[in-house]
Amino acid sequence: MEFYASCPQGFESALADELRDLGLPRVRKLKGRVSFAGAPSDAERACLWSRLASRIFVVLKRFTCRDADELYDEVYTMPWEDILRRGSTIAITASGTNGNLRNTRFTALRAKDALCDRLADEVGVRADVDTGRPDARISIALHDDRASLQLDLSGEPLFRRLPREIGRQGGSLALRPDYAALVLAQVAWKPCCDADDAPVLIDPCCADGGILLEAASIAAGRAPGLERTRWGFSCWADHDRAAWDRMRSEARQRAQQAGRAHARIIATDFDAAALARTRRLIKAAGADGIVTFVQPTVEAISAHLGSPSDTHVLAANMCTLRLNDASRASRLIQQLAALAPLRCAPVSALSRDGLLEVALRMRPTADIAIKPNNEDARLVLFDRSHGSTDAGSDAGANTRPNASKRTQAPVETVATVDVGDGSPVAVLVPESDQFAARLKKVARLRRKWAKREGVTCYRVYDADLPDYSAAIDLYEGAPDTPGRWVVVAEYAAPKSIDPSLAQARLLDMLEITPRVLKVDPDHVAARSRTRSRGGSQYATGGGASSGGSARETGRAQTHQNAWEQGAVHIQEGGLTFTANFNSYLDTGIFLDHRVTRDLVRTYAKGCKRFLNLFAYTGTATCYAADGGALSTTTVDLSNTYLDWARRNMAQNGFIGPEHRFVRDDVLAWVAEQRRAHRTWDLIFCDPPTFSNSAKMGERTWDVQRDHVELLCALSGLLAPGGRAIFSCNLRTFRLDERALADVGIAVEDITEQTIPEDFARNKRIHRCFIITNR
Known part of the structure; x- marks a missing residue:
């Protein structure tokens, strides 16, 4: 029989590898799907075990379809009485058009009439239509004068496998399991767990918990579809219930055996409130035995690592982070990469910018365009076993199975800029050395002026170079909250500027500025005015503004705990004010x-x-x-x-x-x-x-x-x-x-x-x- 697994674009290669690993024959990668052949049990195995497929379909028929009459005849001639179990409710959808069939609702209705007429003529009973929760979901796809008819064997999408009370802990939605599985597939987490060594996964920004849940499920050897009770193939006449029961029983035994594995997950996040929510989520899922939560410091994480000979991988979802926290997470990954056990550890992350390229001083080995939450993003892989960073690398350390069978691309290092402190700064744009030189000059002049005038909070740089269009403000903390903070607020780039180039320049400014101004990188707040994405790192909460200053777009309003997280005292004119660098569009002054x-x-x-x-x-x-x-x-x-x-x-x-x-x-x-x-x-x-x-x-x-x-x-x-x-x-x-x-x-x-x-x-x-x- 002919089957195919549908998937989001960007998943095709990883899904094809997954289906091959399941032993399915004739796997072929297509756009938005992967086809395979086999017996009904092969398709049901894919339903039970696939983490990357959205749905599994069996192709019932391919035929010529030029008009409505030909469509009716072809659907009517199919032996529906031998395809569907008696009494099954149905729903039919259509996609695509041709010269005579221009309305998909009409196409679906015509196919439904043919199917029901066939059953009425052959068995004396028409099928009941249930568009909400049918037993059989049938789809017809038109392309020019060709059509295909398929039955959805999965029923509900396979990625809907998180119980609602787990997936929406704390009011926030975890990363969809198939996207989390794709991140983990890039670092071969499943082969690592299957190899019976003692793999360690580090998630440095675990706030939504999606990667943790999927990684824990994989480590436990639990089939993603094991707990599902309703399947589309239940109404399929070729479904063998006894064989299915044996398949599920084998999956339960495998989970019991894998439950004794020694895989470990180390999780942290810079958002303390989000980390607390994630702890509750993991406990609700029963995965707290494998996940260890630590503080977001190199010291706290390194205390839980294994030896350099153990398998270590890093995986992260950085798409939902505020720009500020994404920069901090990237620096944490950079510091972790220098540790002996992690010097060759692969890094896989969902991202919308080049922060990791800067942090790791590498170009990604793989870069996949995907759309989690229907927003543009990238899945980047840094397979550091085939290259080295400035942190160095140990030959032979941290080897891992390569489930994706990927041909590794050569690593291309990024440019560096000398800021005068003896340690070069990695940048994405070589011309950023001009920004560094300008910032050093104006910072020196502004510092002398501020000292002379008794000013402690002031603007250092204001789009002095047109290509590096941002305002940079420096804040000195009051004696009770000592320290220095910097706010980098990007101006909107002209439409003629490549957005990716403007973004790269901003990221370079964020790397160079703290070094030149001698400010702790964790004390740099970013305000991006070029992108507006609800719940993303460019959202208004905590960092980046979208569409202008707070006075132009209205005052941000957040809760008391958000205000307290970033509160710092500053002084001006002999008075003391509270500034906040984390939770608002503007700082408070x-x-x-x-x-x-x-x-x-x-x-x-x-x-x-x-x-x-x-x-x-x-x-x-x-x-x-x-x-x-x-x-x-x-x-x-x-x-x-x-x-x-x-x-x-x-x-x-x-x-x-x-x-x-x-x-x-x-x-x-x-x-x-x-x-x-x-x-x-x-x-x-x-x-x-x-x-x-x-x-x-x-x-x-x-x-x-x-x-x-x-x-x-x-x-x-x-x-x-x-x-x-x-x-x-x-x-x-x-x-x-x-x-x-x-x-x-x-x-x-x-x-x-x-x-x-x-x-x-x-x-x-x-x-x-x-x-x-x-």
Whole structure:
């Protein structure tokens, strides 16, 4: 009989190897599928044991099909009474079209009519249709004037093998088992476990648990389909129940024997909360006996490794990591690769960038394009037994079975850049040496300026080289949280730039920057503004922004524990603020407003009432209180940022009922205060460029469109002799002076005097104006 196993694109080679290892004859790799031949028991063995196939089909017939009548006749002539067991419910789907059959629903309906008419004529009973959960799933595929008819022997997809309560532990979905199996196939984890040695798998970013679950199942010798009770072949007349029962019994015995194997899995992650969830997931799956969780350090992992003669492999899913954590995980893998037991250990990872190439100083031996969660990704393999890294390699160490029978490509090392500290930095783009030279120069000049001015947090680099378009900010921690932190925020690259080249340059900047600025690599936070992927390393939570700064896209809102994970104290102007480098789009303080905040403090002397609108983390409120404002009101729509503002005020000693914090839609709140005739002596207003927050109802905010209305409202809130400072970071902003003059509002542009020296390269970072009530 003719069968085929369907699979996602990119799986074909590994699936073909898997089916050959199962002893199936005439295996042939095709696009999105692998065909094979054999008896019904061969197909059922594939259903039971395949970890990579999505479904297993038996081809029932191939025929010429030019129109609906020919389709009906060909399907009707099939002996359905001898193919399907009596009483089986059916569902038929169709794919493909030709000149006469252009609607797949009609094609499926016509085939269904033929099948039911055949059964009615031969056995007197038509088949019942059940599109939800049929016994028999039949598909017809058209290609020009040819058609094929097949029966799905698996029923539900084979990758649906995780119990729901395990696959969705903690509200997050584990990596689909077939994708996890593909990662593990690249490092030959199954042959390693079958060889009865003592293989060790290290997963350095195990947060979703998918690779751990699949690796533990493989080590336990458990057939992936062993616990499934419903199969598509149950309705197939050629299904031999007794032979199937024997096959399952043999699989159970094999699992019992493999259960005594000595395979071990070492797992860690930089996200402590995610690691805790993964522990619960592994325990729920009953795999906690084989998995050891450790801290994400080389020392903790090395304490659990075997000897250099044991088989070690590394596997990771880096697709869901924030860019920052992906960089840290890559550095951890780099450090592990230098350990004696791991110097020849293969590394297999799901990735969306070139971080591992930089870390291992190698080009991947294999690079497969795949789409987990329907998003573009790469599965990269570094088979280090055929090459060496700068960490060195030991000949003959860590040999492993090569199940994939892959012809190894030669290893191509990447370029290096000298940053002047005696140790070269591996990079993806050779021209990154120009960025390194420029960064060294501007960092030296900026450091002298900052020391002279008493500034501890400042911009070091601002797209000085057009090809390396990013802003780099340096933060010095306060005495109670000592250290140095760097934020690298990439500007969106023009459409004419190859995205992969722009990504490579960003990765090079992330490698070079901590070395030049002498910052711990774990203290480098990345903000990428070129890609937007929900739940991925370029998502808003924890690292990379998508589509502009936080003031342009609205304020991020996350939970208290996320805020605490990245909290660091910094100092500015004699005040202490909390910055967060892990959980938000911005750090909690806009450095370009350093001079503006000091201006607020100057104007606050003798001020009775201060108002901060769109207050963010309340830094301007702290300056006003420090300047002498007797009372302050801080307004923002986000509870998260209002809580942050309260902390900033409290840690500077500004507490008490005279300091109010209001969570409200600013525009609605301002209108209410005007109706109540309330006034303030000093107002600071720094609105977002655009907002469509659900908390605003159906209204949206656009600073260019709505600024005249806002400034009129601010003017109405000013006490006699009061001032309002209005700031805007829309680079194309144009103040509508004529409209404001028509309503009698005089506005003074003070932008030039509010741009700090470290932002002088980009004076469009913000616009700033003063409104005075004379």
